[in-house]
Amino acid sequence: MIRTQLLTKDGEYLTGDEELVERWRKDKCGFIWIDLEGERPADEKIILQSLNCHQLAIEDVQRFRHPPKTETFDEHTLILYRGLSEFKKDLTFKQMTIALFAGDRCLISCHQRPSRGVTHYWEHAKPENLLVSPGLLASKIMRFSVGCYLDSILEFEPYLNEIEDSMQEKPSDEIMRELIAYKSRLRKLKRIFSYHERLVTNLLKDIPQRLIDEDGDIEHGLQDLFERCERLNSLCTMYFEICGDLINGYLSISSHQLNNTMKVLTVITAIFVPLTFIVGVYGMNFDNMPELHWQYGYYFVWAGMLLFSCAAGIFAYKKWL
Numbered sequence: 001m002i003r004t005q006l007l008t009k010d011g012e013y014l015t016g017d018e019e020l021v022e023r024w025r026k027d028k029c030g031f032i033w034i035d036l037e038g039e040r041p042a043d044e045k046i047i048l049q050s051l052n053c054h055q056l057a058i059e060d061v062q063r064f065r066h067p068p069k070t071e072t073f074d075e076h077t078l079i080l081y082r083g084l085s086e087f088k089k090d091l092t093f094k095q096m097t098i099a100l101f102a103g104d105r106c107l108i109s110c111h112q113r114p115s116r117g118v119t120h121y122w123e124h125a126k127p128e129n130l131l132v133s134p135g136l137l138a139s140k141i142m143r144f145s146v147g148c149y150l151d152s153i154l155e156f157e158p159y160l161n162e163i164e165d166s167m168q169e170k171p172s173d174e175i176m177r178e179l180i181a182y183k184s185r186l187r188k189l190k191r192i193f194s195y196h197e198r199l200v201t202n203l204l205k206d207i208p209q210r211l212i213d214e215d216g217d218i219e220h221g222l223q224d225l226f227e228r229c230e231r232l233n234s235l236c237t238m239y240f241e242i243c244g245d246l247i248n249g250y251l252s253i254s255s256h257q258l259n260n261t262m263k264v265l266t267v268i269t270a271i272f273v274p275l276t277f278i279v280g281v282y283g284m285n286f287d288n289m290p291e292l293h294w295q296y297g298y299y300f301v302w303a304g305m306l307l308f309s310c311a312a313g314i315f316a317y318k319k320w321l
Contacts, residue, residue: 001013001036001037001038001039002017002018002034002035002039002047002121003016003017003035003122003298004016004021004024004025004031004032004033004034004035004037004124005020005032005122005125005131006015006020006023006027006030006031006032007030007031007032007131007132008023008030008094009027009028009030010183012039013126015293016188017218018047018102018217019113020032020216021207022101022230024106025151026104029105029134030105031103031105031106032105032131032133033106033107033109033122033125033131033134033137034051034103034107034108034109035108035109035118035122036108036109036110036111037111037112037113037114037115037118038113039110040113041062042046043241044061044062044110045058045062048061048101048108048110049102051106051108052075052076053073053075053076053101054074054075054078056073056075057078057101058074059129060080060099060274061078061080061097061099061110061229065097066080067195068080068081068192068195068196068198068199069199070084070199070202070203071288072208075103075104076101076103077101077103077109077135077208077210078099078100078101078209079099079100079102079103079138079139079142079199080097080098080099080100080199081097081098081100081142081145081147081195081196081199082095082097082098082192082195082196083095083115083116083117083148084096084099084116084148084149084152085097085113085114085115085146086177087149087152087155088152089159089183090181090182090185090187090209091156091185091186092185093152093185093189095192096111096112096113097111097112097113098110098111098114098115098117098142098145098207100138100139100141100142102135102137102210102211103134103210104134104210107131107134109138110140111155113199113283115142116144116145116148117141117142117143117144117145117148118141120141120144121137121140121141121144121307125137126206130216132215132216133214133216133218134214134216135208135209135210135214135216135218135221136170136214136216136217137210137216139218139221139222139225140221142225143221143224143228145226146196146225146229146232147294148230149189149193149230149232149233150228150232153189153232153236153239154235156239157239158237159240160182160243163179163246164180164246164276165248167179167249167250168300171249171253172302175234175250176250177209178246179246179247179250180247182243183238183240183243183244183247184315185200185217185241186236186239186243187240187287188204190233190236190237190240192232193229193232193233193236196229196232196233197229197230197232197233198232199229200225200226200229201226201276203222203256204222204223204226207219207222210211220224245286264279267312270312271312271313274308275305275308275309278299278301278305280306282301
């Protein structure tokens with residue numbers, strides 16, 4: 001699907017499809033936003049080539065799961081990032097690659113599925129007069145997408161607090177399995193957000209001149225986007241570390257409980273091993289065992305065994321063993 005928004009040199013605002021592209025080319029002072037959604041790779045490539053997009057940029061856009069990046073070419077500045085198509089409370093998510101080509105008088109957006117950021121600003125580009133600033137519009141689209149990540153991550157925080165309380169009150173293997181799954185998903189999100197933060201950092205370090213020359217405050221727009229990406233990355237890192245700390249805490253509790261159990265078993269063993277030794281000695285069938293002929297030998301042995309057991313029990317109670 002191809003849809004377009006055109007702002008003519010006379011201030012007329014039009015929406016339509018590819019037919020407005022020819023009118024924009026003839027109108028040397030107009031501004032256009034071309035949105036490509038769900039186009040076949042071959043058709044998308046032809047359209048992007050007709051709009052003077054660089055061949056290497058087109059290859060990056062169509063490469064499967066290409067890391068987020070930004071690169072400036074002669075005709076356009078490419079912003080390639082990961083948008084959300086689905087995000088659940090258990091941190092399972094579906095993502096898609098969104099490409100934004102910001103040119104002198106045009107913005108081209110490419111994505112295979114509906115994008116929240118593109119949809120939002122498709123409706124707000126006209127009221128906010130953003131078509132005259134393609135670079136600023138691109139930064140706002142990415143900012144909205146990053147905001148969707150941020151809202152979803154913040155919704156996870158109360159649930160993580162509940163898990164932390166449950167771990168302190170009654171740790172269980174089920175909670176442990178949940179934490180391991182969350183840590184794995186947060187690791188993937190952390191990698192994505194790190195890419196996004198690096199992308200915006202690179203843009204801030206060397207803002208393309210065409211974006212600076214636009215009718216818009218691109219510096220503050222990128223700074224706002226950077227702060228949002230930085231906060232998202234730091235939150236994800238913090239939650240990742242909390243999950244790791246809870247897992248280590250659970251393992252420490254389990255190890256402590258196992259040590260206590262082994263301590264009890266060791267005390268029991270320390271008590272019964274000497275008794276077993278005595279029983280084993282007098283259970284041997286040798287003829288020359290004088291104690292076997294004592295009249296009260298059986299009672300002496302029992303008394304010695306009971307006396308040793310009581311003494312060992314007292315030592316264990318006093319924690320001297």
